[in-house]
Amino acid sequence: MTDDRVSPQRPPRRPQVFRLDDRDLTLAPPEPEPDDSSAAIPDPARKRSGAVSRFGMTLGGLFWTAAGGVASLAAYVGLSRLVSDLYAQSPVLGYVGLAATAVLVLVGAVLLGREVAGLARLAHLDRVRDKAASAIAQDDRALAEAVARDMLRLTADQPPLARARADLRGHLAGIIDGADLVRLTERTLLPALDARARQMVSEAARNVSVVTAVSPRALVDLVFVLYTAVSLMRRLAQLYGGRPGALGMVRLVRHVLGHLAITGGMAAGDTLVQQIIGQGLAARLSAKLGEGVVNGLLTARLGLAAIAVTRPLPFTALPAPRLADVATGLLRKAEEDEAASPR
Known part of the structure; x- marks a missing residue:
């Protein structure tokens, strides 16, 4: 039993020679791309990860943020209760406890600021290195100049490199290629x-x-x-x-x-x-x-x-x-x- 909707098989055509600028030549429309059924099936894992990324934070980051918040609240409640108990015993003890708590919070904020600054400096080194690799791969002049200026700022507190920094500043405007500018920065400062x-x-x-x-x-x-x-x-x-x-x-x-x-x-x-x-x-x-x-x-x-x-x-x-x-x-x-x- 045959299906009337199926057209009979066409006989193979013989190869022909034609010119691309022939006016009588008619180009066939492009064939439609096959439908990828797998793309239409949603991926639950991908959907979950996308939901997390919309908040700008991974599950691990969310966990540590929540843990830090709980620890901060517990420390605040404990210190406030300690100061209240000391003040109930004696106003002098209450003021001493309040002063000690203020010093503790101030020193802790300074130490935390130093740790954050240290992490930021390490992250800055990684960013400069990534920008330098991109500038060399893409031969990007603007990105290479940004790398050179970052290196000048990184080595600004090193007096032995003063002559090298002056030489690099003198060549910034004369180097056209981005990759060459990054290499010159490396040869000059490092x-x-x-x-x-x-x-x-x-x-x-x-x-x-x-x-x-x-x-x-x-x-x-x-x-x-x-x-x-x-x-x-x-x-x-x-x-x-x-x-x-x-x-x-x-x-x-x-x-x-x-x-x-x-x-x-x-x-x-x-x-x-x-x-x-x-x-x-x-x-x-x-x-x-x-x-x-x-x-x-x-x-x-x-x-x-x-x-x-x-x-x-x-x-x-x-x-x-x-x-x-x-x-x-x-x-x-x-x-x-x-x-x-x-x-």
Whole structure:
């Protein structure tokens, strides 16, 4: 049984040659695009996430905001009740409690302001780095000039860079390409800071290696390594204009660890790691010296990740520091100590 609505199959047409400017040529209308039935089906998860995003806050952010509000109300009720009880005992005690509460609130507001300012400075470094990457990718002159001016403000409190800032201001109007302006900014302002950052990482790795090699307790090693790593990240952030507070350090540590996870930790293709594996250096060293070398290398790798996170510009015109640049002296010292130790 056949359906009358179905037209019979047309015979295939033979290929023909025609000119595009032929007046007798008639173009067929474009075929309608197939209807995507999946687009018409609403996604409940997407709908829920969209409802949350309309308020400008995720569920996690809403939770912590509510928790902070409840904690603030509880602190207010507790302090007001304490002051009332003190005043009921004696007016003098009530005034003393009120003065102490005022000092507590004032100092807490100052500390909170410092933490917020530290978080804002770290976020500003991220924004400058993102703008620089966009300016290079899009060759955007206006965006590149904004990046250069941001870098001038970030380094305004560093007297050794006064000559470099003057040179950059003199070239702002002469560079036409946005990517070239970002690279010029990097070559002008960051070489001295990068050299200081590499020196910081090298010193921290050497200190960790020495302390780990001579320390008799594993707990002392752990505490010193953690203290050195956190201190190194803070000093690198201050060097590049971050100056984080306590909350800023938590955010910075998360960024550094995330960067290590993305880059794969200690890269197996690094020339320094190849030197250790190829020459069997770790096998020739004693147990404590070998442990010191490994801890020093891990500290150096952590420092390199901190440089990548806190540096306000990506490495484009200047080469990124490698593990061999900051830890070569570490291996040389370990070999010398092993050769000098009594057999």
